[in-house]
């Protein structure tokens with residue numbers, strides 16, 4: 046079909062290829078959804094190498110959200126109590142640039158903050174870095190990836206010498222043992238899981254191990270499910286290493302020639318005999334032995350992980366402890382093997398490449414490195430010293446800086462922090478203190494709009510052209526296939542226009558996203574993520590995987606990193622590191638006896654800005670439910686369907702209970718998808734705490750201590766009736 050546009054699904058990091066079909070097609074009436082909106086239809090792109098035509102319910106229905114509840118015009122107000130007034134772009138940008146200038150002069154560049162997102166395209170990310178870290182001299186650019194991939198980034202960097210997942214999806218069909226830990230792949234990376242499940246079903250000798258306190262959809266297919274106590278991953282992995290050592294199932298040659306630090310590590314894992322480990326993890330010794338045997342006997346072991354490891358106050362240590370197992374058994378740099386971090390958002394990978402965290406610079410560089418800063422300053426034609434040497438404020442530090450009145454201007458784009466930040470009441474109070482908040486989003490209302498002074502309408506996926514990188518380093522061009530909603534503009538164009546108005550005309554003289562991408566790829570030369578051979582033009586016929594250097598096409602043939610078993614550390618060796626678990630940052634106590642864990646459901650995406658507006662995905666889940674084990678429910682005399690209050694040291698929610706065998710005793714689960722627009726008092730982040738991993742600075746969103754009591758019936762209010770006061774009133778931006 047000629048009128049189909051090939052692109053990438055804008056939801057998860059699997060990065061499935063989509064074909065988008067317009068509402069009006071030759072010889073057919075205009076397609077409309079149940080509310081009469083023109084309907085863009087999507088289907089899998091059979092030629093996309095990552096997904097081969099498969100899609101899940103989210104990719105299949107995304108077209109239905111494109112035209113609903115869009116933010117169409119810039120809107121301004123002088124205080125959060127005032128109604129918004131529609132303003133022209135010129136007026137909006139004049140106000141914004143005046144504010145930026147005033148804050149720079151009066152408080153310095155460190156009072157400017159931008160909070161972005163893995164839902165930016167690479168061009169958006171890159172221009173934001175150039176504006177903030179380069180031209181404005183503020184490293185205070187952080188992204189929601191801090192709540193997501195930061196521990197994986199830090200773990201890869203410390204163990205291998207560079208960020209970058211070394212594996213590819215073909216490994217899903219080549220492995221003998223898939224070890225999934227802290228990832229509900231079946232619901233959150235469905236097409237990755239489909240590929241793996243097919244391989245597992247077809248080959249009986251292939252083992253699937255799942256480590257998760259919940260018996261998830263992923264665990265249901267496993268040969269072995271280890272329902273460990275939340276937070277006991279390091280102990281489990283050290284216990285497995287202990288048995289591998291005891292059974293002499295090591296790759297001595299690999300350890301000898303390709304790694305550093307094994308002796309110290311071996312001394313630590315000596316201290317993890319099976320009995321002690323099984324007890325600490327809440328599993329049996331035979332379960333621990335079986336898991337280790339599957340690993341030891343497999344020729345090729347692929348581990349897959351996601352937020353169950355990353356979102357932890359010891360997230361980096363967890364990631365490194367998992368990588369240790371690969372290093373001691375030589376399970377990296379070969380087909381079907383390796384530690385594979387599954388990326389959450391569609392372009393969190395592109396964000397890492399473009400330097401989209403407060404300590405990074407484009408091309409997998411860091412702000413702390415003087416040579417790296419110099420490369421960027423020269424490339425950006427800025428005076429030496431323009432880029433600050435200290436890492437900027439990370440996500441939670443931005444909240445703390447707001448509390449201390451150290452932020453003059455906060456610019457939030459493509460994320461909904463008024464729902465997704467931990468310790469939400471505190472975070473919302475901090476947002477309320479911001480003297481000036483710009484919120485650049487595609488939809489209205491969203492919860493964060495209530496905290497903004499200036500709303501800027503963003504063109505979203507399908508309305509702008511740009512690239513995104515998925516979990517397996519495949520870069521796909523996503524062309525615009527429809528005009529932006531009303532006055533909406535691509536994020537990168539908004540950043541560039543602000544840059545020009547601030548006097549950086551040469552730095553932002555781009556005519557197209559293609560030019561932006563061409564400039565960006567030059568900054569990846571010689572780096573692990575070298576994609577100097579890529580351009581919009583060369584991506585037009587189809588996606589390409591990095592590394593893709595311009596001057597060495599042979600490298601582009603290699604689907605995996607580190608196949609030569611040399612790592613980008615000073616001595617070329619990967620690094621062991623040993624850790625003892627410090628346990629949960631907030632362990633259960635008599636007053637708060639349950640561990641609450643939080644996460645996702647198959648049909649919803651984060652804060653529902655799209656999936657809440659699509660009939661099929663909205664009606665999959667009537668309301669948020671708290672999962673609890675039947676024995677816990679019996680003890681508290683609670684039943685499925687009953688209302689309960691869940692209380693932590695920071696806040697409370699009221700939700701209905703779902704009693705289920707699929708969760709271990711002592712642990713309860715609440716999905717993250719319901720902010721105040723979608724339910725009354727059901728925000729799971731009202732409960733979570735902001736303790737972070739000291740290395741990655743990623744918060745422990747996966748565990749906090751809670752107390753549960755029954756309450757009399759409460760009614761879940763429909764969208765917008767929940768907290769009318771939270772929504773700005775006035776001229777409709779719709």
Ligand SMILES: Nc1nc2c(c(=O)[nH]1)N[C@H]1C(S)=C(S)[C@@H](COP(=O)(O)OP(=O)(O)OC[C@H]3O[C@@H](n4cnc5c(=O)[nH]c(N)nc54)[C@H](O)[C@@H]3O)O[C@H]1N2
Nearest residue numbers: 227228229233275276351352353389390644645647650651
């Ligand atoms: N349907 C859907 N898919 C998505 C998203 C979405 O919103 N909806 N979001 C995308 C994004 S940005 C991300 S980051 C990914 C997240 O993908 P996942 O990480 O797979 O999803 P989560 O549900 O957050 O958490 C995964 C699992 O961690 C388990 N867990 C909790 N504590 C522990 C622990 O201490 N140890 C271990 N081993 N496991 C633990 C939870 O029980 C849960 O099943 O999903 C992406 N895909």
Ligand SMILES: Nc1nc2c(c(=O)[nH]1)N[C@H]1C(S)=C(S)[C@@H](COP(=O)(O)OP(=O)(O)OC[C@H]3O[C@@H](n4cnc5c(=O)[nH]c(N)nc54)[C@H](O)[C@@H]3O)O[C@H]1N2
Nearest residue numbers: 192193459460461465485486487503505643651652654746
């Ligand atoms: N308790 C708990 N909290 C969590 C998590 C958890 O597991 N548990 N997970 C964390 C993780 S891993 C993540 S990734 C975050 C996600 O949390 P958020 O990033 O806050 O969630 P989203 O709903 O994806 O918000 C994306 C916003 O971007 C807008 N948008 C979409 N496309 C564009 C665009 O092209 N431009 C602009 N400007 N806007 C656009 C959407 O309308 C939406 O408002 O939540 C984190 N918070």
Ligand code: SF4
Nearest residue numbers: 054056057061101104
């Ligand atoms: S698996 Fe992820 S990328 Fe693929 S269709 Fe579903 S949401 Fe989109």
Ligand SMILES: [Mo]
Nearest residue numbers: 192193389390
């Ligand atoms: Mo994420």
